[in-house]
Amino acid sequence: MDLTVFVDIAKLAGIYLGMALGFVIVYRASRVLNLAQPGLIMLGAFATLTYLPKYDSGPRATPAFWLTALALVAGGAVVGLVVYVALVRPMAGESRVSIVLMTLAVLFLLEAAVEVHWRGERGFMSLPGNQVNYTIFGTHVRLFDLVPLVVGLAMWSGVAAFYKWSKAGIRIRAVAESPALAARRGINIDRIGALSWALAVAVAVVSAFTSGTQGPVSGLLVGSALKGFTVALVGGLDSIGGLLPAALIVAASEVITVRWVDQQWGEAIPFVVLLVVLMIKPWGLAGTVEELERV
Amino acid sequence: MRSWRSWSALLVVLALFAGACGGSGGSKGASSDTTAAAGKKATGEPIRVGWLTDATSVTRGTYFPEYEGAKLFFSNLNDNGGIDGRPVELLVEDMKIDPQLAVTAATKLIKERNVIMLAGGTIEGRLPPVFEVVRANGVPFLTGHSARPDMFPPKPDPLLFTAGNVFEAMSDARVKLWPKVFDKDFPNGGTSACYIHEAPAAFAVCNRWLDQQQKATPQWKPGTIAKAPLQTTDFTNYIRPVVDSKPTVFFDISIASHAIGAAVSARNLGYQGPIAFSMTATPETDINEVIKQVGGQNIYALSNVTSIDETQVPEVKKVIDMAKKYGTEIAPNSGTLNGWMMAMIIADSLKRCGAGCDRTKLRDAVEKTNIDTKGLTGGNIAYGPDDHVGKRYWTAYKYDTSKKTLVRVVKDWITFDPKTDLLAPLAK
Numbered sequence: 001m002d003l004t005v006f007v008d009i010a011k012l013a014g015i016y017l018g019m020a021l022g023f024v025i026v027y028r029a030s031r032v033l034n035l036a037q038p039g040l041i042m043l044g045a046f047a048t049l050t051y052l053p054k055y056d057s058g059p060r061a062t063p064a065f066w067l068t069a070l071a072l073v074a075g076g077a078v079v080g081l082v083v084y085v086a087l088v089r090p091m092a093g094e095s096r097v098s099i100v101l102m103t104l105a106v107l108f109l110l111e112a113a114v115e116v117h118w119r120g121e122r123g124f125m126s127l128p129g130n131q132v133n134y135t136i137f138g139t140h141v142r143l144f145d146l147v148p149l150v151v152g153l154a155m156w157s158g159v160a161a162f163y164k165w166s167k168a169g170i171r172i173r174a175v176a177e178s179p180a181l182a183a184r185r186g187i188n189i190d191r192i193g194a195l196s197w198a199l200a201v202a203v204a205v206v207s208a209f210t211s212g213t214q215g216p217v218s219g220l221l222v223g224s225a226l227k228g229f230t231v232a233l234v235g236g237l238d239s240i241g242g243l244l245p246a247a248l249i250v251a252a253s254e255v256i257t258v259r260w261v262d263q264q265w266g267e268a269i270p271f272v273v274l275l276v277v278l279m280i281k282p283w284g285l286a287g288t289v290e291e292l293e294r295v
Numbered sequence: 296m297r298s299w300r301s302w303s304a305l306l307v308v309l310a311l312f313a314g315a316c317g318g319s320g321g322s323k324g325a326s327s328d329t330t331a332a333a334g335k336k337a338t339g340e341p342i343r344v345g346w347l348t349d350a351t352s353v354t355r356g357t358y359f360p361e362y363e364g365a366k367l368f369f370s371n372l373n374d375n376g377g378i379d380g381r382p383v384e385l386l387v388e389d390m391k392i393d394p395q396l397a398v399t400a401a402t403k404l405i406k407e408r409n410v411i412m413l414a415g416g417t418i419e420g421r422l423p424p425v426f427e428v429v430r431a432n433g434v435p436f437l438t439g440h441s442a443r444p445d446m447f448p449p450k451p452d453p454l455l456f457t458a459g460n461v462f463e464a465m466s467d468a469r470v471k472l473w474p475k476v477f478d479k480d481f482p483n484g485g486t487s488a489c490y491i492h493e494a495p496a497a498f499a500v501c502n503r504w505l506d507q508q509q510k511a512t513p514q515w516k517p518g519t520i521a522k523a524p525l526q527t528t529d530f531t532n533y534i535r536p537v538v539d540s541k542p543t544v545f546f547d548i549s550i551a552s553h554a555i556g557a558a559v560s561a562r563n564l565g566y567q568g569p570i571a572f573s574m575t576a577t578p579e580t581d582i583n584e585v586i587k588q589v590g591g592q593n594i595y596a597l598s599n600v601t602s603i604d605e606t607q608v609p610e611v612k613k614v615i616d617m618a619k620k621y622g623t624e625i626a627p628n629s630g631t632l633n634g635w636m637m638a639m640i641i642a643d644s645l646k647r648c649g650a651g652c653d654r655t656k657l658r659d660a661v662e663k664t665n666i667d668t669k670g671l672t673g674g675n676i677a678y679g680p681d682d683h684v685g686k687r688y689w690t691a692y693k694y695d696t697s698k699k700t701l702v703r704v705v706k707d708w709i710t711f712d713p714k715t716d717l718l719a720p721l722a723k
Contacts (some may be wrong), residue, residue, distance in 0.1 A: 008532055015529070041384045117390075118356025119624070124559065124588050131589075140565050215527035215560070216584070218552035219353050223526025228703070258532040264493055266532065267524035 003139040005255060008082045010144050012251035013244075014152030015214065017208035019228025020235065020243050021155055022200040026174045027237045028163075029196030031096065032088065035103040038225030040083075041111030044208035045125075045217045046118050061128035073205045079202030084194045088204050111135055111222060120219065125212035144213040148153040151210050152247070155203055160240045168195060176238060236287020247283055251272060337377025341384035342645060342652075343449050344369075345404030347415040347425065352391035355619055356551040358417050360625050361439040361697040362387055364634025365414065367617040368642070378645045386410060394421045401428040411645075411657055412437065414637055420462065420495055429439045429454050435658040439637055440575055440630070442684065446722040448714045451683035458494040458637045458676065460575065460599065460687065462496045466504035468689050468711040469546075470511045472597060475705045476691040477515075477544055477569065484514025485543025490534070492553045493522045499722060500548055507718045518542040523553065530560040548573040551581040555588075562589035567710055574598035574692070578628035579701065586694065596701055599687045600629045600636070601671050604700040610635075610669040636671050640664050673708025687711045 024035040051072060052062045087106060091099050132143035161168035174182040175192045183189050207228070211221065219294060231250050237240030250270045258266035283289050322645035343590050350356045351384075366385055373382035386408050388400035397417070405428065412435045416422050419441035426445065429436045435454050438446070442464075465675045473487070487508065489501035505517035519540040523533040534557055537545060545561055547570055554577040558570050572582055572595040582596060586681040596602070606612050614635050618627045625631075640661070645652060648660040664685075665677035673688025688708035692701035 004535065008535070011531070012529065054651055120349065120353060121358070122353070122356065122555075123584050126557075144563070200618045212527060214531060215556040216528070216692040218528065220526050220552060221528050229409045255532055259536065261636050263522055263533055264524065267493075267526060 001078050003137055003141075005259065007139065007145050007264065009139055009248070009252045010149045011214070012148075012255060013083070013247040014148030014150070015207070015210050016228055016231045016251055017152035017156050017243055017247040018148070018203060018210055020202045020247060021159060021240075022207065023229055023232035024235070024237060024240060024243060025159065025196050025200040025203065027232075028240075029172050030193045031176075032103065033096075033100045033237070034200065035229075036083070036106035036110060037200065037204060038222045039107040039114075040076070040204040041068065041077070041208050041211070041225040041228075042114055042219070042221045043110055043200075044072065044205035045074065045221055046114055046121070046210060048072055048125050048208055049121070049123055049203070049217045050118075050213060054126045059126040059128040059130060065128060066128075069209070071201050075204035077198040077202040080197040080199070081194050084197035088193065088197065090191060107222075111219070117207070119168060122216050122218035124216050125209070127209070127213060137252070141247045142227055147213050149209040151206060153244075153259035155206060156240065156243060159199070159203070163240060168192075172196060194233075227270045230270045234277045234284055236284030238287035238288050239284065242284055242286030246277075312678040321693065322626045325397060325680045329438070334374075335376050336646070337373045337375075337380055337382035339377065339379075339381035340562065341382045342378060343384050343386055343408055343410045343411035344641060345408065345413045345491060346385050346387045347390045347397060347400055347404075347413065347417065348387060349417045350387070350389040350393050353552055354392055354417055354550050356578065356625065357440055357576055357630060358415065360578065360580075360623075360630030361634035361637065362415060362624060362627055363618075363623045363640040364614065364627075364631035364636075365641070366634075367614060367621055367623070367631070367637045368638030370621045371617050372638075372642060378642060379552075379650070383642065383645065387415075390417055390425075392418045392421050394424045397421055397429055399422045401425045405429070405432045405434050409656055410434070411652065412641065412661075414641060415439055416441060420642050426452070430558060433654050433658075435654060435661050437640060437661065439633060445682040447721060448682040450685070451681070454658060456640075456664075456678060458633060458640060461721060462499035463719070463721050464505060464684075464687070464713055464717065465573065465575070465710065466499060467507060467716060468599070469504055469597065470718065471711070471716075472691060472705065473508060473515060473688045473707045474512050475688045475709065476571070476595060478571075481543055484512065484516070486516045486518035487538070488518035488520070488537045488540060488545045489539065490521045490523075490545070490547045490549060490554075490557045492527075492549045493524045496722075498531040500626035501546075503719065508609075511718075521557070523557070527552075527553070530556045531543070531564065533557070534560040535564055537561065538566040542568065542601075544571060545575075546571045548576055551577050555581050555585050558585045559588045567593065569593045569595055571597055571691075574602065574629050575600065578630045579603055580626050580628045582694070582701075591694040591696045595704070596692045596694075597630055597689065598692065599672060600633050600690050601690075602692055602701045603632060605703070608670040610671055632671050636668055636676065637648050639668065640676060641668055664712070672712065682714055684690070686713070 023034055024039045026032055052068055129143045134141045139269050163173055171187045172192055174187055179189055231246045235246030250273050254266050254268045257269045344363050349358045369383045369385050390397035392398045397541045414437045416438040431476050438457045438459055440459040444659045445452040446455045446457045453467040489499045491500040502697050519537045521529055521533045521537045538561055547558050554718040601608055614656040615627055643666050648657045662678050665675055667675055677684050688710055690708050693704045695702045
């Protein structure tokens, strides 16, 4: 039985889940539509390309690899903090449109910075396990086919658990419900915002890793990462729960279209799905109805 | 009056100097050695040549090495006397793959920097606006890897020349080359699958080639064609139909990030057959990326430029030595060699243009080009009033996993004459 279509859908859904998660994390906490997220994913990918250790005998899962990977994720969190402190926080009180445009400007800035620093470089991340293969129910499956889904699900469920059960997560939800009330109850809005941005960019770095299991890093990654935005919108911008079905729907649409309809429509189909969903449910599959007026 | 006498005396001296140094004046098989004085740095008024390239975006790997190859050539030339004592100054502008940026860059080079000619360029679809700029200013333009039908016989644009190819010409040349590469291993032929990123010229690359290949060699049948949108980073979905069709050979021609992504995806999906790259688009440095990921078994490269791995060719060795001496950002590859060849054309033309060279005279000189490429391709590069492309020479390599280099699998060069060998008209 050929399970490759399910493998491809699951893999792509895992990648999109990670990419979309960053948008939702920021939106939930600060009601900011973070259009810089694709640029942050790209930055994470190039940093990974540069700093992961390389060996003559090929990628290896050495302590150096894991430490570097952790350092990159931690570095992403620091970048998120810097972006919040330097750019988002000073715009507190400004119109939402201005803040969104600011994030768009950050995206362009990141694209330019990556171009200037990495100068069109492209290549494959040095990730161990590249040639590990399995046969599952007669289907050839690579380890790297499973990693995006496993990592995507782990991040998604981890963030959901964090919001549900941790003190900080509960505070983030309180701020998302009503910032004014949360502030009156003594919740530090700034700290919540900073934490959310740090988490979102750390997630962006992990998304970069999962994307790197499938193809080379290049400046084209921004275009791919924008599909994460469509998944976030399809699921509902403030809904963690909506992300999983959204990622599966978008991934399935894309895989099926490319395989059996027309390869050229594959690029557009996530946006077609977005249009259809928003026409039926303008707040996304599981977004909060009130969000429509704010957006 | 006094000033006029000084200038005319200077001109006479320069003319005598030029005459004394000698010049082959465009005779057949002219050498490209234009050094005036070995070991003596050129210190005169610089001759400015503008170069458009992609220095920072997704096609950098294809086009930037050309610029670097030209820069190496002129650095060496300038350290050895330049052109009649004058150094050639290469002024580079980054046009990425943006036509608006290209127009701005070309205008700046022509109007502000007063370059005598332009060279380089990036994706052929982005060049027409630049052509309008050069036409408006009467500036000759020598493109590298990417050419346009504007340069082709029988009526090329007077200002446009190329050291590169159009997709149709590459496809038609491949029809001759393909059986020479694969008939030995596949005497009964087979199916050829093809990958190209989605672009206006995609039809010329895969469809045209496969149709013509079947007409010329019926044993080679068209296989699956895969085309992924430019913004693709995961190629699995697009390559799976290719792999599922079990082609005899998979021809992978695209911008480097796509070509390497498609090739690695094919291997990851289980395809172990031959993968052939077009080395003009995916040079050795990028092919090595694929090899690092999935190994070097059954990797081929088709090229109209000698591979940088052929270090037994003296001119290739020279380029490598110059790269060590002057430095390059990208490790030298066949693109670097193409740029070096372009610089040979430019330098030879400047030399023949002589004292008082201007844009018009230089254009005329470029049109009379006939240079010995010293083994960097399979023959001379020669232009004429009805042909601003010249013959191309094609060969093929296979990666040798024990030597860890590309080795020739087609010993001779296939000649492709754009005047006579196009199998169908070019799309305008």
